[in-house]
Amino acid sequence: MTLKDELNAEDGSFLLELRTDLNWNHDSFINLLTELNTECKRTKENLNLSRDIASGIWHISDFIKNWTEHNNFPKKYSDEYYNKAYELINDLTYSYFMAESPYDSELEIENKIAELKNVLQHRV
Numbered sequence: 001m002t003l004k005d006e007l008n009a010e011d012g013s014f015l016l017e018l019r020t021d022l023n024w025n026h027d028s029f030i031n032l033l034t035e036l037n038t039e040c041k042r043t044k045e046n047l048n049l050s051r052d053i054a055s056g057i058w059h060i061s062d063f064i065k066n067w068t069e070h071n072n073f074p075k076k077y078s079d080e081y082y083n084k085a086y087e088l089i090n091d092l093t094y095s096y097f098m099a100e101s102p103y104d105s106e107l108e109i110e111n112k113i114a115e116l117k118n119v120l121q122h123r124v
Contacts, residue, residue: 007057
């Protein structure tokens with residue numbers, strides 16, 4: 001699924017499942033992070049950003065955390081998992097809008113995505 005599909009909450013997207021089914025789909029979330037990271041790299045040198053992508057990224061930077069921190073949202077994973085997920089969304093949002101990584105190395109975000117991808121053994 002493309003970043004645009006994810007941000008537009010198309011069928012099978014992380015955002016659609018999160019919003020309508022109250023389900024955090026780990027694999028779809030990893031796809032969202034991976035696609036967002038690819039977009040950050042692709043647009044790093046661009047002075048102009050796509051308004052539809054930018055507005056979607058701005059929206060998810062707030063929506064995902066606010067929606068899933070509600071008391072009625074069913075938590076499938078540990079607090080550590082969600083905190084890492086929120087941090088990655090914030091880091092990637094920063095990277096997209098500021099055209100730089102918040103880390104010394106751009107590989108750190110990729111490493112953090114890979115770590116989160118494999119964290120499921122720490123279920124609540």
